[in-house]
Amino acid sequence: MEQLTLFEQDLINAICIFHARFKNVQPENVEVELMYDDLAGYTAEAYVNGQVELYNTVNFITALRLYIDEKLQRDSISARISLDIDDEAGMIANVSW
16 A cells, blocks of 8 residues: 655645635635644635635545645545644645555
8 A cells, every 4th residue: 555645835735726726816825724623623724815714624635635636646536535743744644545
């Protein structure tokens, strides 16, 4: 089984690309804050043009799948993606095929 770790900057980039696509802006114009809460789980807030949108865990994973497909040129449908917190690296995504 092949494994890949996406680090915090990859996660931020994934949300920026995903959010920019739906807001019709450039990914560079999107600001992202990653968060974890015991009740809400893994979430992200995306800011653009003074508006904020919350990404729950499901939307977060969907953004990561787009990133895997387009930027990593890998099949995201067959990938198992799990989010985690690493003491040194911060929020990460473990991807396995």
